[in-house]
Amino acid sequence: MSAAVDKDAGEKSVSSAFAGPVWKHGLYAASAWLLAAIVTVAFPDVVPWGSRDVFVALLVAGAVVLAGLAFGVEKLGGFGRGLIHYGPWLIALGLWFALWELITAKLGWMPKPFFSPPHGLLHVYIVDWQRILICIAYTARLWTIGFFSGIIVGFIGGVALGWSKTFAYWGMPVLKLIGPVPASAWIPATFFLFPTTFLASLFLVALASGIPVAILTASGVNSVNRSFYDVARTLGASSRYLVLRVAIPAALPHVFVGLFMGLYYSFAVLVVAEMLGAKYGMGWYLQFQTAYSAYANVYAMLIIMALLCSGLVKLLFVVRDRLLGWQKGVVQW
Amino acid sequence: MVAAAAVHAASDDSAGLAVDFQGVSHQYDLDGQPLPVLRQIDLAVAPGEFVALLGPSGCGKSTLLRLAAGLERPSSGEVLADGTIVARPDPSRVLVFQDPTLFPWRTVRDNVAIGPEARGVLAGSQKRIDDALRLVKLEAFASAFPHQLSGGMAQRAALARALVNDPRLLLLDEPLGRLDSLTRLTMQEELLALWRQAGYTVILVTHDVEEALLLSERVIVLTERPARIKAEVAVDLPYPRRRDDPRIVAQRQHILEILGFSA
């Protein structure tokens, strides 16, 4: 159903995107980007932000590429189709750059230290890229170790809780008790309990991502249709087979719900934990730059965070689609 | 029984399993209340015999098959397979469930492969799996997922999943119930041909008196729940049988009367 709607919208935008063989949206987008470039060079900045010329060069280069693509985008296959789909977005982006330049750098309408023109952000990347990269690496290390240890323990624990009555008897009440507590509530305690802030942050991220995975895996294993076990048992399955080849695949849709929840919670607690005690990291960077009123740096980092987090969510969707493709015809996707 | 005995003589003696229900009673727990389902069932099925079970809905036919499969232990009495007590499921006694219960996350072929995979003999069973799929005419749907099958196709896939294990006892719980009448006829013939060739023992639950008479050597009629054996009817006719055979028609009438329909 939703796929059909998407397809309709796609076809409509394709039909209006072209004038004969020429990709109109590509030309409009090129003009919009050129406009942004002109606005940026033609008027003086109210205060210097740096990297203005690099920004202009990038806009012009983008405009040239878009104008070129207007006459050959269809030869690019899948990538070209993606560009055509996002044609209106490319136009809007150019217009937004022009407007953004006007109201910040050129007219100075927006309160000064809090808002930065696009070339101000670009300047941050150019000047501060080393520190930004180090911060990304620190955060990536914390998140990767924390998230994966969290979901592995959560998944194994969830399977045990869903499968074994003894585990469920002792584990479920504990899980139900601590499960609903927001992971950030543990912050004060963990910073005392762990020898280093890194270990404390690691624990928080693991906790935030592991608990939803554990709860949903347990409920998934619990709700497996009993007849599946009967079928497998009459065909000679061992308990090991019942767990690995029946319970776990049958519970996987639940597990993925838990993984998505865990992913979002892990981002939330990650940044907070870094703001509190870390020496590097993206959360720390936000905190540090805010203290110095370097808001351009804050926005620059926020953009990177948005891209990384949405990239990870997208990646999880891809993994889910590969593993749960069989569900497509069974439930609303 | 004479004709059937001749059939069995042709096949391997060890192929069929002898099943012996000895004073089997069973009850379920329904909201804390005991629900007696089977009462004092005594039934001996010879190796290689084809027995059909008939009875009113909810009388306990599926339960009887679950006991024979070893999925449950009877509340009292014992089920013996070749003289040993049936205590747990075993791939030599395969049950085809009333619902196909295919695993939705596996393709048809992978569903059929469950038995060999569970027993760790998957690598050597590829040909058998293909044969089983061909037998139920699903080779074109080997890589389809269960939700892409019709009800009858799913039922046939479940049958293939059982047959691939070379069972010595095949427990069939209304396996043809969802098939359209034409497919049903072909599948009846297939079941019969397979049984005569492989020589396993079959206990078939059906609600179709004619099907019981066309396929089985003995029809067991059960009472309302809690089920007891109400009557046994030997069907002493050579295969293939014809539904318009006057002896079949007469026996059909007889069984319907036992079941309480005297039209």
Ligand SMILES: Nc1ncnc2c1ncn2[C@@H]1O[C@H](COP(=O)(O)OP(=O)(O)OP(=O)(O)O)[C@@H](O)[C@H]1O
């Ligand atoms: N697990 C269970 N717990 C409680 N009661 C059960 C259970 N399984 C079956 N029963 C009850 O046992 C009785 C017999 O069930 P069974 O499935 O054996 O009937 P059946 O003869 O196969 O019926 P049908 O022809 O409709 O399939 C039914 O009344 C049913 O409600």
Ligand SMILES: [Mg+2]
């Ligand atoms: Mg039944």
